[in-house]
Amino acid sequence: MLREIMYEKYMIIILCQKILVLIKAKLKKIDVSYITNWEKLHDSFIGNKRPDELVVCYLSGPEPNNDFNELTCLGILPQNIWAFESDNKTYKTALDNFEQGEYPQPRILRQNINTFFQQTPKKFDIVYIDACGSIPSTQHALKCVSTLCLYHRLNSPGVIITNFAMPDITTEETNDFYEVVAQYLFFKEYPSEDIEINDYGIVSQKYDEFLSKVKENFNLYYGEYVSAVLRDIPAVIIPSERIGQNPYFKQIINSEIINSQRATDFISLSKGISIARYFFVANLLDKKGLLGKKSQCFFGEIGNSDALLIGLKITVLLKNRKIKLKEDIEEIKKFFETERNIYQFLDKPHSNLFFDIIVNQLSYPMHHNTSHNARYQYIAKSNSMFTDVNVYDECRYIYEWLPGLHQIVSSFQNKSWQYVFRFALDGLIKMRQNYNNEFFFQGSVVSSSVADFSSKTLSERVEIK
Incomplete structure (x- = not known):
């Protein structure tokens, strides 16, 4: 028995040595200058600011001096x-x-902040939206976020x-509030769950159970809904609207099929793709006259819902x-589907990786930095308030590393270029x-179980007493 154990250990050592030799051989093929150039590209987009x-911008209210004093005490210039x-x-x-002549004082504009974002090409590093109302609502507090992202008024x-x-x-x-929160989070939690839509609404025991949980603990689930929407608007919803409106994508697809599919077909095709599934289901419920007012209001808060649905349909059909x-695009797809053209690493990439990176290169998502966020809950007078502090990054040091559509094959044939890109993309995936879960299927390079390569998790919401 001891001899067998020793032999097994010996064989494991031999195998590990062979793997190390293979890794070293691969590494020798990488031109280090590509790594250096990518680091320079990264640093050109990500710097430090004093x-x-x-x-900074914020909603004034009747007492703008409170926020103004806090900001200036932190070292922000009054003029900024x-x-x-x-x-x-x-x-x-x-x-x-x-008082007249008192200085410094904040620059207060008598204008709706949404209108300002639309009409004035001013960009901000920090945007503070203390709306005091709930979402979604006719106060259009959430629309501030979608308009900000649509017109790219946030620096990255x-x-x-x-x-x-x-x-x-x-x-x-x-x-209506129970409905919008439960439906949005249900498809986050169970994106592949089988459901039916009849003349009364969603038919699913799992959904009924989830709706009951939302009603029993609405405080918890509403807070999760707020955070989910704030992640999704910049990263998926607004970029999907751009996909639906950008004529460039006509170079990739023949779009006739988009209008030939039934609504129920898209619900089925979007299994596993949470945001697409939610909007397809909600849109069908709306057509049947079964969508609550708060869900309808939510549709009005996130920009151009028609363009959004088209963009989501394109994404789902591609996947x-x-x-x-x-x-010509079919030829590029064949390159990604052919064995050994692209190095496998952990996941074996296929054509969806190609479509994902091309779509995101032009739709300009702002990705939520999960490692640097903070969430709080507190009582103001008698009402619960939910504060979210989110950092967003356009990740252009990844997307700008990509060449144009018809240069993709050439770039992936360059092992040094490909390795740098794949490892950079792995960080975004994690x-x-x-x-x-809308993009970058099968794009991981290293397993999440490996230290420093683990997938990131959201911080818990902290209750401030």
Whole structure:
């Protein structure tokens, strides 16, 4: 027995030595200059800013001096602080906080912040949205985030701080709030669950059980809904709207099939893709007259919902290989599907990796940095408030490393280029793996079980007493 154990250990050592020899041989094929160049590209997008270099905006309210004083005490220059107030009476009250000739004081603009984001090409490092209302609502607090992302008014990396209130669930809108939270989070939790849609709504025992959990502990699930939406709008929802509107993608697909598929077909095809599945289901419920007012309001808060649905359909059809590609794109796809053209690492990549990187290169997502976020809950007077501090990164040091559409094959044939790209992409995959499952299927290089390569998890919401 001892001899057998010793022999097994010996064989393991021999195998490990052979693996190390293979790894060294692979490493020798990598031109180190590619790593150096990627590091330079990364550093050109990610730098350090002193407090006096940051530009901040916030909602004024009647007492803008409180936030202003906090910001200036942190070292932010008064000239780099913008405050917005659209209500005339509140605007006048805000101005009355300061005497004539008093300086410094915040720059207060009498304008809706959404309109400012649309019309003025000003970018900010930190945007603080203390809306005090719940989401979704007719106050359009969530629309501030979607408009900010749509018009790219946040620098990268940049920070969005939001403060939303717990809805009043003692009103006639209670069930509508339960619905929008439960449906959104259900498809996050169970993106592949079989469901049916009939004339009464979603038919699923699993969904009924989940809805009951939401009703029993709405405080918890509402907080998770807030955080999920704040991750998804910059990373998936707004980029999908761009996909639906950008004529460049007509170079990739023949789009006739998009309108030939039934709504139920897309629900089936989107199994495993949570955001697409939610919007396809909600859109069908809306057509049947079964979607609650809060869910309808949510559709109005996230930008162009028609373009969003088109973009999500394109993504789903590409992933399921249900869409006809242009001939030149079909040739590129074959390269990704052919054995040994692309090094496997942990996951064996296929054409979906190609479609993902091309789509994201042009749709400009802002990815949520899961490692640097903070979530709080506290009581203001008698109402629960949910504060989320989120860092977003466009990751252009990954997307700008990519060449153009018809140069992709050439770049992947270069092992040094490919290795650098794959390892950089692995970091992004691990950052979003647990929260956004829309892109980068089978793109991991190293297992999540390896130290320093683990997938990142969201911090718990901290209750402030």
